[in-house]
Amino acid sequence: MDLNKDQIMMNLKNKIDSVKNLEDFKVLKSEFLGKKGQVTQLMKNISKIDKEKKKEYGQKVNQLKSEIEDVLNSFMEELNEKKKKSEELKDWVDVTVRGAKNSYGKEHLINKTIRESFEIFTNLGFTVVEGNEIEEPWFNFDALNTPEWHPARDMQDTFYLNLEKTLLRTHTSGVQIRTMTKMNPPIAVVSSGRVYRKDEIDATHSAMFYQLEGLFIDKKVTVGNLRKFLEIYTKKMFGDSLKVLLRPSYFPFVEPGFEVDVSCINCGGKGCSVCKNTGWIEVLGAGLVHPNVLKNVGFDPDEWQGLAFGVGVERIAMLKYGVSNMREFFKNDIRFVE
Numbered sequence: 001m002d003l004n005k006d007q008i009m010m011n012l013k014n015k016i017d018s019v020k021n022l023e024d025f026k027v028l029k030s031e032f033l034g035k036k037g038q039v040t041q042l043m044k045n046i047s048k049i050d051k052e053k054k055k056e057y058g059q060k061v062n063q064l065k066s067e068i069e070d071v072l073n074s075f076m077e078e079l080n081e082k083k084k085k086s087e088e089l090k091d092w093v094d095v096t097v098r099g100a101k102n103s104y105g106k107e108h109l110i111n112k113t114i115r116e117s118f119e120i121f122t123n124l125g126f127t128v129v130e131g132n133e134i135e136e137p138w139f140n141f142d143a144l145n146t147p148e149w150h151p152a153r154d155m156q157d158t159f160y161l162n163l164e165k166t167l168l169r170t171h172t173s174g175v176q177i178r179t180m181t182k183m184n185p186p187i188a189v190v191s192s193g194r195v196y197r198k199d200e201i202d203a204t205h206s207a208m209f210y211q212l213e214g215l216f217i218d219k220k221v222t223v224g225n226l227r228k229f230l231e232i233y234t235k236k237m238f239g240d241s242l243k244v245l246l247r248p249s250y251f252p253f254v255e256p257g258f259e260v261d262v263s264c265i266n267c268g269g270k271g272c273s274v275c276k277n278t279g280w281i282e283v284l285g286a287g288l289v290h291p292n293v294l295k296n297v298g299f300d301p302d303e304w305q306g307l308a309f310g311v312g313v314e315r316i317a318m319l320k321y322g323v324s325n326m327r328e329f330f331k332n333d334i335r336f337v338e
């Protein structure tokens with residue numbers, strides 16, 4: 001019976017190379033050292049060996065067995081070591097890797113303009129109030145001296161909801177009515193929010209935009225008071241050199257009414273493309289509260305007078321921050337906000 005130790009060891013080493021896990025290892029081990037394994041088989045063969053060679057043969061098999069055990073044991077150690085390392089690797093954290101970048105939001109120019117405007121008016125003693133974006137026609141039109149037959153209503157008629165019981169407000173002036181039905185004079189409030197109109201969208205118009213409304217009710221309110229408030233506001237917004245121009249205009253809920261211009265922020269009034277060579281830019285509508293409006297909310301026009309103004313927020317923001325197209329405000333391009 002021959003015992004080719006070198007070949008067996010070679011065979012073992014070849015097979016060990018393809019062992020990938022503990023299962024493979026067990027199979028291999030039993031193939032060599034198991035009950036039906038090669039070494040056991042060789043041991044059994046001793047019976048067939050000549051008597052005088054039995055001892056030598058037995059020693060050789062034992063020698064082979066212990067060499068196989070050595071190889072398998074050291075391989076097992078290696079396997080365990082690898083397993084440990086791969087587990088350690090799983091928990092490994094590279095503390096030198098750069099963290100994920102957090103992107104912080106920025107205040108939108110519309111919000112910024114509203115906040116800055118509110119700051120100016122609250123410093124003058126005004127209180128900020130909320131209005132309704134979905135408004136009843138009475139607050140949006142009727143109570144503001146704009147009955148159903150009134151031509152000014154046509155110009156602003158807008159998106160009606162709920163069988164015309166409500167509408168998307170066309171201006172923030174409804175807040176005047178809501179405030180006056182809730183508060184007693186003297187009143188000084190500002191409010192801001194979205195308004196909606198049937199406008200075509202272009203660089204300076206949108207079907208949705210922001211207004212900022214102011215209402216001041218007291219005894220003996222004059223156009224002089226209105227002018228002063230607007231001067232303070234626009235100068236704080238655009239700088240002290242700015243001039244304010246009140247041009248007579250018509251809004252059903254004020255008498256007298258004005259379109260209010262400021263001297264061109266771009267050219268200082270000399271005339272340029274921004275002001276279309278007029279030197280002036282229209283920024284808001286204003287006036288003294290119409291006696292009918294005061295009567296509609298139960299105030300006696302002989303006792304109380306008021307002034308009101310409605311600012312186009314986009315207009316102010318475009319002028320202040322040099323935005324040439326109104327669409328930028330709602331295009332949702334993060335680069336614009338940044």
Ligand code: PHE
Nearest residue numbers: 171173251285286308309310
């Ligand atoms: N509500 C008017 C508009 O939308 C602006 C305005 C407000 C005018 C208050 C006078 C007084 O055009």
